[in-house]
Amino acid sequence: MRPLDVDSLNPALKNVEYAVRGELAIKAEALREELKNPDNRLPFDKVISSNIGNPQQKGLDQPPITFTRQVAALMEWPELAKLAPNVFPEDVVQRAHELQAEIGSIGAYSHSQGVPFIRKNVAKFIEERDGYPSNPNHIFLTAGASVGVSLLINMLINSPKAGILIPIPQYPLYTASLAQHSGVPLPYLLDESSEWSTSIQSVEDAVKKAQDDGITPRALVIINPGNPTGALLDASTQEALVKLCEKHSLVLLADEVYQNNLHKPETHTFTSFKKVVSQLKSPIPLVSFHSISKGVSGECGRRGGYFECDNFSEEVIALIYKMVSVGLCPPVSGQIGVDSLVRPPKPGQASYGLWLKETSAIHEALASRTHTMSERLNNLPGVSCVDSPGALYLFPQIKLSKAAQDAAKSAGKAPDAFYALGLLDETGICVVPGSGFGQKEGEWHYRLTCLCPGVDEYVGKLEKFHRDWVEKYGEA
Amino acid sequence: MRPLDVDSLNPALKNVEYAVRGELAIKAEALREELKNPDNRLPFDKVISSNIGNPQQKGLDQPPITFTRQVAALMEWPELAKLAPNVFPEDVVQRAHELQAEIGSIGAYSHSQGVPFIRKNVAKFIEERDGYPSNPNHIFLTAGASVGVSLLINMLINSPKAGILIPIPQYPLYTASLAQHSGVPLPYLLDESSEWSTSIQSVEDAVKKAQDDGITPRALVIINPGNPTGALLDASTQEALVKLCEKHSLVLLADEVYQNNLHKPETHTFTSFKKVVSQLKSPIPLVSFHSISKGVSGECGRRGGYFECDNFSEEVIALIYKMVSVGLCPPVSGQIGVDSLVRPPKPGQASYGLWLKETSAIHEALASRTHTMSERLNNLPGVSCVDSPGALYLFPQIKLSKAAQDAAKSAGKAPDAFYALGLLDETGICVVPGSGFGQKEGEWHYRLTCLCPGVDEYVGKLEKFHRDWVEKYGEA
Structure with missing residues (x-):
């Protein structure tokens, strides 16, 4: 042996x-x-x-958000609503009933792409955020953003001569996934001297260098807000990046998991790439990643998130579905976390005050x-x-x-x-x-x-x- | 574009x-x-x-096991123990307190390999089942058995000329993972005429055929109890399979997720490969997979499971750790499901009667x-x-x-x-x-x-x- x-x-x-x-x-x-x-x-x-x-x-x-955890507790043991009737706010009980009617037991496998009802809620959240339509059938719920990123990189790397443009500094998930799937990282430098901004020229230079080296760039990774930099992109840079993807036939992988962590909202706002691509009517394939691990939810241990695909053909969506179906389904506990993230309590509801x-x-x-x-x-x-x-x-x-x-x-x-x-x-x-x-x-x-x-x-x-x-x- | x-x-x-x-x-x-x-x-x-x-x-x-869900509800919202003091059995409250002390919030990332305390409990479960020591540091908690299988196949396939022996009929996760990671499936036929038994000769024939075709067999997959066949291996077959792995330097991938689904326990019992390998003092690298999705737990949606590595070097364990760390951690909700699976209520405890x-x-x-x-x-x-x-x-x-x-x-x-x-x-x-x-x-x-x-x-x-x-x- x-x-x-x-x-x-x-x-x-x-x-x-x-x-x-x-x-x-x-x-x-x-x-x-x-x-x-x-x-x-x-x-x-x-x-x-x-x-x-x-x-x-x-x-x-x-601390976790109480509303999220109260709903989750009722999903774990639905009898609690009867056994401890005065403990849960009315809107929590109502939300849990609604989810139970849609999902059944959280101990059952869901649809591989995620519970259809929750995907519809994600689509509504995106529509309200951006003002453009979102298709629930092009949304995939995931066990956190990472598995989605890794899957997309696995799909896009079609040969050892295929590469993906990544910012430097970057969140190392990107280089790790590229190494695992034998793709070439194509670094472009962020500019520390101007608040870690992204320079179009530096991305263009990286594309040029890749081409000179015989590497085909397949996608551009943008992390906005930045990790590890915390930087936020301005509108003109976002537009220019979309046009750059158009010019070089790149898929845009938009890691937007920190979209709700904004410390200076008066001067530094978040605009999703979905909105920019929609405004420009750009045909570029876009994948936007979001997560319940960050923001103010901080529910890392649940492993929940989603990605939305825009300008993807049904054939490619079917391929993604096939790949996620091999893993059966994302954790349902994470999926209901996503539902809480995209449907927080509203003014007038019993839980709104505490949530706020x-x-x-x-x-x-x-x-x-x-x-x-x-x-x-x-x-x-x-x-x-x-x-x-x-x-x-x-x-x-x-x-x-x-x-x-x-x-x-x-x-x-x-x-x-x-x-x-x-x-x-x-x-x-x-x-x-x-x-x-x-x-x-x-x-x-x-x-x-x-x-x-x-x-x-x-x-x-x-x-x-x-x-x-x-x-x-x-x-x- | x-x-x-x-x-x-x-x-x-x-x-x-x-x-x-x-x-x-x-x-x-x-x-x-x-x-x-x-x-x-x-x-x-x-x-x-x-x-x-x-x-x-x-x-x-x-129906889910009430004990599992009661513990999970308290993990989601720990204040419940105070707010609804008479609703939870004493052993449930005690178990939840113990887990909270070890894990903290279930919304936090855990150790990438899984909560150390839960891995120790898994090791104890294995020791009690088999009568041989188990090392918690060689156990990886996972989001169901599938992700572990896929990772091991990704690791073992070191070239397009590497293959893995799989039973026919097989659970298609194996062929799917092999296709994804460009490995060669090496089929061996199960024998329907004798209750879908595994013939050593048929595995040997598959090894021989692979070698003739220039393919290196890296591992042998055994599903016991079988999927889709429901077959159970007898002791002499298990021993012969271990010796076969030894002879051909194969890693044994033992898919044992149905170990607790036995319909004729008088005549058809389950023996783990961990026990057989230990009894024989065999040096073969063994990976045993288990899950909370099957058995009588049926908690598919939680995504929980584990694999145990035997006869693996610390260097290889470190490589597995590195790979799982990129995905951060398995869902904590699934991990506490594993804890329930390996530590069910015992006679004398408040929940034992209902659990039984x-x-x-x-x-x-x-x-x-x-x-x-x-x-x-x-x-x-x-x-x-x-x-x-x-x-x-x-x-x-x-x-x-x-x-x-x-x-x-x-x-x-x-x-x-x-x-x-x-x-x-x-x-x-x-x-x-x-x-x-x-x-x-x-x-x-x-x-x-x-x-x-x-x-x-x-x-x-x-x-x-x-x-x-x-x-x-x-x-x-």
Whole structure:
């Protein structure tokens, strides 16, 4: 019997990298275990997982929206409505009855594309948001946005010479899925000097380079609001990007999972690509992704989301259906989460007041924390940080001295990974080094979430670590 | 702009076929819609989806286990324990508290491999079942068994010349995943004449044929209890299969999702491959899959399951971890379903009596229905049906006359698909033709589930349709 070793496995998987749950995150888990030992000699008393946008995790404890959970509890055990009649608001009971009539048991497989009734509700949500029609039969409910992205990349990569344009920095799901499906990542650089904006020229340059290298670009990925940057696209850039897709026959993959995380709504608003494509009457195939994991819902663990296909032929929709049917159906618990997201309580309904209070508190806390954190990070020597107008993250740039870079080299680490490991060891704060997202040659960043409740203590730790670091390795 | 057509997409996906949710199932959905029209002229008043093992679906309505759902309701909205204090049994409240302490919010991402506490409980369940140690760090919780199977196949197929041995008939997830990941299916025939038993010689023949064709067999798939056959392997066959894997350096993929669906427990018992491999001290890499969708749990919609790896190096485990981390985590709702499956109420606990009553009723109904149905099908002219000792299905063979085969040919259908379409059109019963699972050249079957509650009415329709068919096309 030959043993099964990594070299005998699919070589494409070796190249998959996903830093958000990589070396740093694994070490953070180990430290969390170590803290349970009363004799540990760690210089901190808790590990703060700022590596991932996971609002409800222990220690961050962003509360779930009560309405969503009350409906879910009744879906789990419908008899509760009778057994505890005074516990649930009227609109919750009514909503659960309606869903039960449509779905039946949440323990049954649903339609592979997602419960038809919920897809109709998603289509209404999109129509109200954008003012253009949406077809429920071209909407696929998913277990979070990630599986949809991965499936679309699997479909679009039709040869090892096919590539997909991705922003740098990017959310590493894109490079990971491309590696898994043997596609070529075609990076285009975002511009940090103008709030991480997207330059049409830089996308055009990437298309040109791909063509020169004999690679066919199949799709353009846009993350709006940006991850890890938090940037929001303006209308003229969105239009130009759609035209660029038209010119080069690209599918537009619009990752819009942070569309409801807007910290400066007076100046930085969100417009969906669905709306732009509809306004321009553009024929480009568009896939828009949304999720219940982000926004103020934060229901990551439910695994719910959807994607909408525009300008897709019925033949291609049937192919997508076939592929999702092999996985049977998305989790029904996530599907009812999507229903809550697209049909929140309305004014006049029993749950509206609490819903408004809860969601406003989360919006305000995120906006204020993001602003405070970026301001204080900007005051540190050698740190510059765009004050993100959207999403859940900051992506500060850190200048690292020659001495720091040499120390990293001796440790066999990229300089920003070395910095992030130091931060974790000293403070218990886990961030993701910029190399996990991609960055300009010779620059260093890290991504941290703006989810930690005690912002003073949290930023205080970041500040102390950075000042000690500069003390030790000198200014860059 | 070139339109996006199917020919421009990944050619591997074209070859994916999944009959369980294919042509018949899509037509059944359309008929279900048509029934809502009061002026429809359909010869039946309901569609019965016997194409898929989905116990809790509308019309079948197998009730969920109350304990599982009560715990889940408290996980969704923990305040319920205080707000409705007399509604939940004591052990349910205690279990929910324990899970909340370990998991925190079910709206948070968990460890990518699954909640460590739940993995420990799975390991204990396996240890108690088999009497051999199980390592929680080599267990991966999943969104149902399917995603695990697909990932393992993606890993093992390291070139287009790599193949996997699959039983014929098989559950089409295997051929679908192989097509998606460009691997070669290496079929070995099960023996219908001896209750669909597995012949070592037939597997050896398939290995030999693969080698002659220049294909490297990487793994052997065993479905036990069988799907669609319901067959159970005996101990000597299991041992011989393990030795065969050893001889040919094959990974054993043991699909054991029906391990708790045993209709003749006096004569047909289940032994896990984990136990056999441990007893033999075999070094073969083994992956065993289990699920909450089947058994008496029937919680398909939660999407929960696990796989355990044995004789896997830490390096390969790390690779699997990396791959699952890109998808973040399995649905937490499914994970708590797994916890319920492996930790049901025990004698002496408040919920035990109801749990025993509910699970016994489901076991008995399934066993009795399976037996009755196979007996009555066997009485039909040209039909022979193994009385399945396990799983949720029957897989009757139907002899089709020359006239029937000609009619099928004119309709452009395989004869068994033609039969199944006729059955659907006449009775509203949706089954899956044998060609969807694979069968011996020139033989015809269909798979139907044994989940329909009104067995008399249900089999009555099957009988009438078949007799009319024989009337029309003659005996074979």
